[in-house]
Structure formats: C-alpha cells, structure tokens
Amino acid sequence: MRAKEINLDSGKQEIMKNIPGFPVSCHFSRFSSDTYDLIDWHWHVDFQLCLTVQGTVLWSTESCRSTVPEGEAVFINSQRTHRAGAQGEEAAFFCVNFPPDLICPVREGSLYENSVLPVLQSPALNRKVIDRHTVEGKEILALLTEMAGSFEAKEEGYELELMGNVFKIWKRMWALLEEELLCQPQRADIRFQRMLGYLQKHYAAEIGLDDVADQIGLSRSECCRYFKKQSGQTISDYLLRYRIHKSMYLLEETDSTIARVAQSCGFSSQSYYTRRFRELTGMTPKQYRQKENKKRQETKDHECYRISGGK
Secondary structure, three states, X not given: XXXXXXXXXXXXXXXXXXXXXXXXXXXXXXXXXXOOOEEEEEEOOOEEEEEEEXXXXXXXXXXXXXXXXXXXXXXXXXXXXXXXXXXXXXXXXXEEEEOHHHHOOOOOOHHHHXXXXXXXXXXXXXXXXXXXXXXXXXXXXXXXXHHHHHHHHOOXXXXXXXXXXXXXXXXXXXXXHHHHHHOOOOOOHHHHHHHHHHHHHOOOOOXXXXXXXXXXXXXXXXXXXXXXHHHOOOHHHHHHHHHHHHHHHHHHHOOOOHHHXXXXXXXXXXXXXXXXXXHHHOOOHHHHHHHHHHHHHHHHHHHHHHHOOOO
C-alpha cells in the first residue's frame, strides 16, 4: 500500500494549504495505482466535508469505519483522528476544509454556543455520512457538487460562492446531527493521537511495546487492545506499513542504497525489509524504484513532447 504524503506538524496535525487570506481550503484526492491508495491517520482543527466523485471511499475514525460511495459525502469533526482509502482499485473525492471560526468568529454568545460549540464538544460526533435519504442530505450533496464545479472552473468570484455554500451547508447540518449531539460517551481520541504521534516520530528507531503503553498510561495488553479497537489493526501492523510507506518516498526521491533505506526506516536488516516490502507491494524495493523511475522518465518525456508541439 502506498500512502499520500501529507504535511503534518510534530503532533500529526495536518497543516492546511489555504489560499492566503481565504479561510476555505479545497482540493481533489484520487486513489489509483498511479497515485496512492491511502491517506493515513492524521487530524486537523478544521471541519472537513468530503464528496466522493468516483468509486467508493472507506473512511476510518475512532473505532468506526464508513464506506462512502460516489455521490455521497462524509463530515469529519474538528480534531478527530481519521484516515481514508479506496474501497476497490480506484476512487476520488472532493474535499472542503474550513475552520470553526468561519461559522462564528466570536467564541461567545448564543450563535457560537448553539451552532458551533455543541459540535466541537461532542465526543460521539467523529464523523457523519451524508446520503440522499433525507431532504437536508440531498441539499448538502447538491451544494458540495456545486462547490466542486466552482473550484475546478475558478471563474471570477468563485471564492465568494465557496464561502456562501459553506454557510448554507452548515445550516442544513443541524437536522442531521441531532442524534450524535445527544450522545456523550467517553472520548478517547486524544490518547489515540498521542500513540500515533509517538509511533510516527520514532518509526526509524527500535520501538518497544512498553514505550508505546507509557504514552497513554495503559498496561501492555490494554494498550494493544485499545489500539486495535481504534484503528482496526495491531500496533506492529500499523508500524510496518508506516515504515514501508516512508521507505517508498526514499526509494523514489533519493539515491540511497536499499540497505540504507531499510536502516533509515527502522528495519533490522535489508533482507527482512525486502521480504516485508514484497509481501505488501508484490515487488522488491529495487523493482519498485525501477518502476517509479521509469514512470517519472515517461512523464518527463511526455512533457517535453507536449512543450515542443509534438515535434
């Protein structure tokens, strides 16, 4: 599996690429054999709305997974750890991020307390799938589709249209959120963020289970059960995949030897690294590097051909 490289700070919070002076961030993400098949665990302060425009996207949040087919969307709450991947060979989604302060810049008064704070403070509301089974859901999906078209066309004044639709969407979200806002189970997402942060910071070193358990104050066995419940995979499986993903970047972007790449990504030996890499990708690290170099050269040749007018 190949993960999309996203810009994270030391706490694994995603650093958004907003247009300067414009609070709404939009982008398209596409899962395929030519790009990536996973956006790994991360979080951000912004609210997030993602409309599936091709295939089916599998979204994972705290101890919960949701499949979102083409034409439907998902809302990700602020500061909730999540990841996304394709359910099948290819999928794509249009993503809208906006800060809670956009809805109400002043963090006091009835507007903030009634329309923003309940969402931020709800431990149950990690994500909400938006489908066509309700009037509000249909309207939100139509507005997101409109935003995707405006963002792609980028005609004069499209920024105002994007912002206007964010407010229209937020108004319609309330009818969909009532059940989640009434539920108040104990929230454990911060502990999961702490575990992910530790694993991702120290992946290049030898990591013991005691080290991970100490980050959240649990026993070794409870730590393992907790991580499996939140992520759907064991700590060792997650760490292996994360190390493999990091090694792919080094194979693509550097001339480091295979042995050096293995060492830099926390593998005890080149032979073990090669074996696990082949198990996950179907090829050796050397074959993967050759494939990516060939793909890059073909892209470069195509660009040169296009610029020269096909001569």
